[in-house]
Amino acid sequence: MRVRRPRTAPASLLLAAAVVGGSLTGCGDDASSGEASDPGSSTSPTGAPSVPFEIRVVDATDEEDLSSVDPALVEALEGLDCFGTVPPGAQPPAEPSVVCDRDGTKYVLAPAGVAGGVESAEVVEQSAQWGVVIQLDESAADALESLTGEVAGSETRLALVVDGQVLTAPQVAGVLTGGSLQVSGDFTQREADGIAARLSP
Numbered sequence: 001m002r003v004r005r006p007r008t009a010p011a012s013l014l015l016a017a018a019v020v021g022g023s024l025t026g027c028g029d030d031a032s033s034g035e036a037s038d039p040g041s042s043t044s045p046t047g048a049p050s051v052p053f054e055i056r057v058v059d060a061t062d063e064e065d066l067s068s069v070d071p072a073l074v075e076a077l078e079g080l081d082c083f084g085t086v087p088p089g090a091q092p093p094a095e096p097s098v099v100c101d102r103d104g105t106k107y108v109l110a111p112a113g114v115a116g117g118v119e120s121a122e123v124v125e126q127s128a129q130w131g132v133v134i135q136l137d138e139s140a141a142d143a144l145e146s147l148t149g150e151v152a153g154s155e156t157r158l159a160l161v162v163d164g165q166v167l168t169a170p171q172v173a174g175v176l177t178g179g180s181l182q183v184s185g186d187f188t189q190r191e192a193d194g195i196a197a198r199l200s201p
Helices: 071-079 138-151 189-199
Strands: 053-061 097-101 106-109 118-126 129-136 158-162 165-168 180-185
Touching (some): 071 106, 118 189
Parallel strands (some): 097 165
Antiparallel strands (some): 053 106, 053 158, 118 129, 158 165
16 A cells, blocks of 8 residues: 655645544544444445445434433434344445444434545644545535535534444534535544555555
8 A cells, every 4th residue: 555645744735633633634533433344335224236435424323312302313323233143234325324423333324415526535644643535526626515505613523434434523623615525634544545445546
């Protein structure tokens, strides 16, 4: 895997960390999944085609009040096994989803505001941290700009989801243009390589 060491991080994103101990440089936030699933086997639990990369609004987590959440989604959330032998997997982009992050936090997510559209994913090392720079195509970049325009400056969080697992769920400080995201923080080079491999077209 080719590693790039940029002098400065991409400047298209400015996000506020939502994960304790996480850090953000230029674009994204932090965590990842260590053991990558097969990047060519992304399907929903119902067998419907899905995409490996999505950005979704966070509606709730299992650590919050769920009284305003659809009871069917609450039931699905409560039954979700984040560390089971069969990972929950990606879900159809047009539907709400219940997913986990690598620490076992469970999320209720809105339908995807950005689905697919990854042109490239490249591992970077900056300030002794490993990360992945994701470049979106024009359509996905436009969708990201629209989505962040709706939530920028609010307490709403956006989840970056890869193969049905939340990598990070930060708040957005401003409208994101250009389609360049940098996900960085508390993971190893191997984990960053895994993310990039799962996202690479």
